[in-house]
Amino acid sequence: MKNNIQIRKAKTKDIRAITKLHKKIVSEVNSAFYSPEVIKEWLNKISEGNVNHQFQNSVWIVAEIDSKIIGFGQYSVKDRQIYQINVDPKYLNQNIGKRLYEYIENGFKNNEIGKINLNSTLNAVGFYQKLGFEIVQEINFKLSRQSLKMIKMEKSLRKDCQVVLGRDIRKSLS
Ligand SMILES: CC(C)(COP(=O)(O)OP(=O)(O)OC[C@H]1O[C@@H](n2cnc3c(N)ncnc32)[C@H](O)[C@@H]1OP(=O)(O)O)[C@@H](O)C(=O)NCCC(=O)NCCS
Numbered sequence: 001m002k003n004n005i006q007i008r009k010a011k012t013k014d015i016r017a018i019t020k021l022h023k024k025i026v027s028e029v030n031s032a033f034y035s036p037e038v039i040k041e042w043l044n045k046i047s048e049g050n051v052n053h054q055f056q057n058s059v060w061i062v063a064e065i066d067s068k069i070i071g072f073g074q075y076s077v078k079d080r081q082i083y084q085i086n087v088d089p090k091y092l093n094q095n096i097g098k099r100l101y102e103y104i105e106n107g108f109k110n111n112e113i114g115k116i117n118l119n120s121t122l123n124a125v126g127f128y129q130k131l132g133f134e135i136v137q138e139i140n141f142k143l144s145r146q147s148l149k150m151i152k153m154e155k156s157l158r159k160d161c162q163v164v165l166g167r168d169i170r171k172s173l174s
Pocket residue numbers: 025029030083084085086087088091092093094095096097098099119120121123124125126127130
């Protein structure tokens with residue numbers, strides 16, 4: 001694992017690099033799991049304008065090595081949702097995705113959020129399972145003509161509370 005990686009909040013000056021990297025990742029990594037038609041529509045949705053718009057209502061973070069952006073994440077504490085974690089194909093399996101996730105999870109914990117939700121791409125389900133997420137159900141995210149098959153997942157950050165609560169509910173139902 002590389003040690004000189006910095007995880008920080010993204011700034012508007014990073015939008016161009018994030019957009020370029022996202023297109024590269026969809027073309028090179030996600031394309032192995034989705035049809036060319038889906039990939040084409042997906043790529044059409046990724047633009048500096050869209051990222052800029054999403055900067056208004058979600059938090060973006062980047063992983064940087066020697067001032068080069070090699071990964072990014074997007075989430076909302078208010079909506080208890082991780083929207084995406086993406087790593088440059090050149091840097092996969094070097095714990096960068098995990099580092100981005102840990103930064104995000106700390107943000108949720110600092111705000112005393114009990115549960116995180118996300119919709120995972122088909123290729124990233126194993127990654128999120130490693131981080132403690134469980135599969136909820138398959139969903140179809142509408143693009144234009146095509147739809148993107150994704151897996152809804154969730155992770156409880158307060159496991160013991162949930163077990164006690166579950167037991168109480170079962171008791172009151174019996
Ligand atoms: C999913 C993704 C972010 C993982 O990033 P990464 O930096 O390669 O992952 P890490 O090296 O941090 O892996 C952390 C752990 O998850 C495991 N892991 C990583 N990717 C995995 C995968 N696709 N399936 C199963 N396990 C995976 C690693 O082996 C590692 O396990 P360990 O802790 O036992 O060693 C990266 O593959 C990616 O950007 N994919 C394309 C974009 C995408 O679809 N993102 C999800 C959007 S919701």
